[in-house]
Amino acid sequence: MSDTPSEAPVKSILPEWVRGPQDFVGGLAMMAVALFALWASSDLQGMHGFSFGAGTAPRMFAVLLLLLGGAVALMGILKDGPHIAAYSWRGPLFVSAAIVFFAVAIRPLGLVVSAFAAFLIAALGSHETRWLEAIIVGACLTLGCALLFPYVLGLPMPMFPRFLIQ
Amino acid sequence: MELFANLAHGFAVAFSPINLLMCLIGALVGTLVGVLPGIGTIATVAMLLPITFGLPPVGALIMLAGIYYGAQYGGSTTSILVNIPGEATSVVTALDGHQMAKQGRAGPALAIAAIGSFFAGCVATVLIAVLGAPLTKLALAFGPAEYFSLMVLGLIFAVVLAKGSVLKAIAMIVFGLLLSMVGSDIETGASRMAFNIPELADGLGFATVAMGVFGFAEIIRNLDHGAEMDRNLVQQKITGLMPTKKDLADSTPAILRGTVLGSILGILPGGGAVIASFAAYTLEKKLARNPSRFGRGAIEGVAAPESANNAAAQTSFIPLLTLGIPPNAVMALMVGAMTIHGIVPGPQVMQKQPDLVWGMIASMWIGNLMLIIINLPLVGIWVRLLRVPYRLMFPSIVVFCAIGIYSVNNAPVDVVLAGAFGLVGYWLIKHDFEPAPLLLGMVLGPLMEENLRRALLISRGDWSVFLSRPLSAVLLAIAAGLLVLAVLPTLRAKRDEVFVESEG
Numbered sequence: 001m002s003d004t005p006s007e008a009p010v011k012s013i014l015p016e017w018v019r020g021p022q023d024f025v026g027g028l029a030m031m032a033v034a035l036f037a038l039w040a041s042s043d044l045q046g047m048h049g050f051s052f053g054a055g056t057a058p059r060m061f062a063v064l065l066l067l068l069g070g071a072v073a074l075m076g077i078l079k080d081g082p083h084i085a086a087y088s089w090r091g092p093l094f095v096s097a098a099i100v101f102f103a104v105a106i107r108p109l110g111l112v113v114s115a116f117a118a119f120l121i122a123a124l125g126s127h128e129t130r131w132l133e134a135i136i137v138g139a140c141l142t143l144g145c146a147l148l149f150p151y152v153l154g155l156p157m158p159m160f161p162r163f164l165i166q
Numbered sequence: 167m168e169l170f171a172n173l174a175h176g177f178a179v180a181f182s183p184i185n186l187l188m189c190l191i192g193a194l195v196g197t198l199v200g201v202l203p204g205i206g207t208i209a210t211v212a213m214l215l216p217i218t219f220g221l222p223p224v225g226a227l228i229m230l231a232g233i234y235y236g237a238q239y240g241g242s243t244t245s246i247l248v249n250i251p252g253e254a255t256s257v258v259t260a261l262d263g264h265q266m267a268k269q270g271r272a273g274p275a276l277a278i279a280a281i282g283s284f285f286a287g288c289v290a291t292v293l294i295a296v297l298g299a300p301l302t303k304l305a306l307a308f309g310p311a312e313y314f315s316l317m318v319l320g321l322i323f324a325v326v327l328a329k330g331s332v333l334k335a336i337a338m339i340v341f342g343l344l345l346s347m348v349g350s351d352i353e354t355g356a357s358r359m360a361f362n363i364p365e366l367a368d369g370l371g372f373a374t375v376a377m378g379v380f381g382f383a384e385i386i387r388n389l390d391h392g393a394e395m396d397r398n399l400v401q402q403k404i405t406g407l408m409p410t411k412k413d414l415a416d417s418t419p420a421i422l423r424g425t426v427l428g429s430i431l432g433i434l435p436g437g438g439a440v441i442a443s444f445a446a447y448t449l450e451k452k453l454a455r456n457p458s459r460f461g462r463g464a465i466e467g468v469a470a471p472e473s474a475n476n477a478a479a480q481t482s483f484i485p486l487l488t489l490g491i492p493p494n495a496v497m498a499l500m501v502g503a504m505t506i507h508g509i510v511p512g513p514q515v516m517q518k519q520p521d522l523v524w525g526m527i528a529s530m531w532i533g534n535l536m537l538i539i540i541n542l543p544l545v546g547i548w549v550r551l552l553r554v555p556y557r558l559m560f561p562s563i564v565v566f567c568a569i570g571i572y573s574v575n576n577a578p579v580d581v582v583l584a585g586a587f588g589l590v591g592y593w594l595i596k597h598d599f600e601p602a603p604l605l606l607g608m609v610l611g612p613l614m615e616e617n618l619r620r621a622l623l624i625s626r627g628d629w630s631v632f633l634s635r636p637l638s639a640v641l642l643a644i645a646a647g648l649l650v651l652a653v654l655p656t657l658r659a660k661r662d663e664v665f666v667e668s669e670g
Binding site: 033037058068085087096098122141 | 217219220221331333334336337340341343344347351353354356358359361382385386389390555556557558560561562564565566568569572573576578579581582584585588589592593596597598599615618619622623627
């Protein structure tokens with residue numbers, strides 16, 4: 001569970017009076033989310049009489065989040081806190097790429113092709129991947145899913161590329 | 167006795183072949199994820215949510231429940247044999263369990279963990295059955311104001327018992343509440359924050375967000391540390407499962423205390439199984455005549471936390487089934503599963519869906535029985551699974567999740583959204599925001615809004631209803647008191663201590 005970054009703190013681009021960059025940036029981001037929600041719900045009806053309009057609750061919670069985000073950011077200024085942890089790019093990039101590829105490919109290419117390809121793309125996310133092993137496991141997984149979802153669970157989905165079946 | 171009639175009905179439901187099968191699958195999957203480090207219970211239940219879509223509702227919930235308490239059994243195996251907790255709830259078990267294994271007593275440690283879990287599971291099952299009906303009656307007397315206050319109390323409890331900053335946890339809850347507002351307004355039907363995207367008209371799918379924030383985010387985070395985890399398995403063969411007479415005599419009181427403590431902490435919102443195991447271990451250490459034995463292979467140090475986490479995992483169903491309020495993130499996912507099947511959680515569930523409630527309660531006892539068989543004689547198989555490297559596991563999970571989300575609505579957009587929430591979750595972890603309160607907020611959001619609106623409509627816009635109705639006032643007062651206590655420095659230090667002890 002512990003998530004302490006082991007790397008030496010990167011030189012911060014934040015001004016020196018920010019003593020806990022992790023909280024400071026986190027709080028600011030929450031405030032941004034709240035402001036976005038306020039803007040997004042601004043066209044909704046507010047209170048009329050004593051009954052809530054569609055926009056009342058979202059705006060209420062957005063204001064609350066704005067205050068809480070502000071408080072978290074303030075803590076980042078007042079108290080010493082951890083630096084922003086180092087991000088790695090490889091895992092997030094390839095896992096996301098696999099997910100997006102699957103989403104785009106499932107309709108035109110079907111489960112078999114998109115699942116297998118997504119497996120291999122995701123496997124790029126770790127430098128420890130051994131390709132022969134990954135291909136074998138990927139193939140087995142694809143086969144398993146191709147049996148599990150449509151047949152055992154009865155959830156229909158396209159199996160093979162559209163141009164092959166037509 | 168109504169209770170026995172209900173239980174008999176429950177067993178009749180649970181013993182139907184399909185439900186027995188679901189229970190077995192749940193127990194097996196639970197043990198599997200419990201044994202494998204790097205896959206948490208929350209993530210697994212989130213991953214399997216879409217799959218339950220094609221199953222009958224009773225079977226689906228029986229299976230999901232089985233995963234939750236099954237993971238408590240499985241987690242102990244990894245803790246004892248590998249010294250890596252398979253689950254957060256088994257962190258403390260590793261302290262003494264692994265020492266026992268090193269001394270060649272892995273067998274008795276595993277056996278006591280399983281026996282303790284089984285005993286605790288039986289007690290908790292009875293407790294749910296006994297407390298269910300009266301609590302439901304109480305809940306039916308609740309008006310919207312009381313309900314709203316109860317949910318506030320539940321969320322505050324969750325914040326106070328959770329790890330880390332109270333302020334940030336509350337921010338996460340409110341973030342979750344905001345996310346739950348996306349989609350159509352329940353009363354006016356107006357589209358809220360959906361930006362005319364048709365897939366958002368029904369709101370953000372709960373399974374989608376949960377899978378992103380827990381499933382994908384956890385994978386990405388694990389990849390940070392390098393896929394290969396250090397696994398120093400205790401290699402020698404496990405011989406002699408049977409504990410000695412002395413072991414049994416030493417662990418019986420510990421099991422009893424762990425069960426009681428776990429049952430109480432399970433009902434309280436927020437902590438659930440994780441905090442129960444910590445608390446039970448601390449209690450044993452305080453009570454022991456010779457505390458220095460702990461950490462060197464004291465069998466009580468295995469018996470108490472393992473009983474406590476299993477008891478808590480099961481009693482946390484009580485608030486869910488009687489009040490419709492999930493006390494922790496896994497229960498929030500159960501709410502999601504119920505909603506997928508068109509069941510609105512709340513006190514009416516017990517009357518309208520007796521099959522579901524009593525079937526599930528009875529299945530817990532059956533599941534515990536299955537688990538003790540799955541875990542003790544078959545322990546060798548589970549240990550072998552630990553040799554599956556993470557580099558092969560993580561792409562499999564990614565693909566499996568992607569297919570799962572797609573299958574819910576046949577919507578590719580859902581898959582992309584889950585991926586986006588995966589990155590959000592990764593960012594949250596990096597900034598030390600806990601994602602669990604977010605999930606609770608998201609589940610409780612619609613309920614809170616509805617009850618708030620109703621309460622204010624009935625009181626003709628007068629906000630003081632929440633304080634003028636006695637029950638509601640008491641609930642809010644407790645919530646306020648807890649919050650004050652949580653921010654006080656002395657208690658904070660204690661609270662952090664509880665969590666620190668285990669992380670070494």
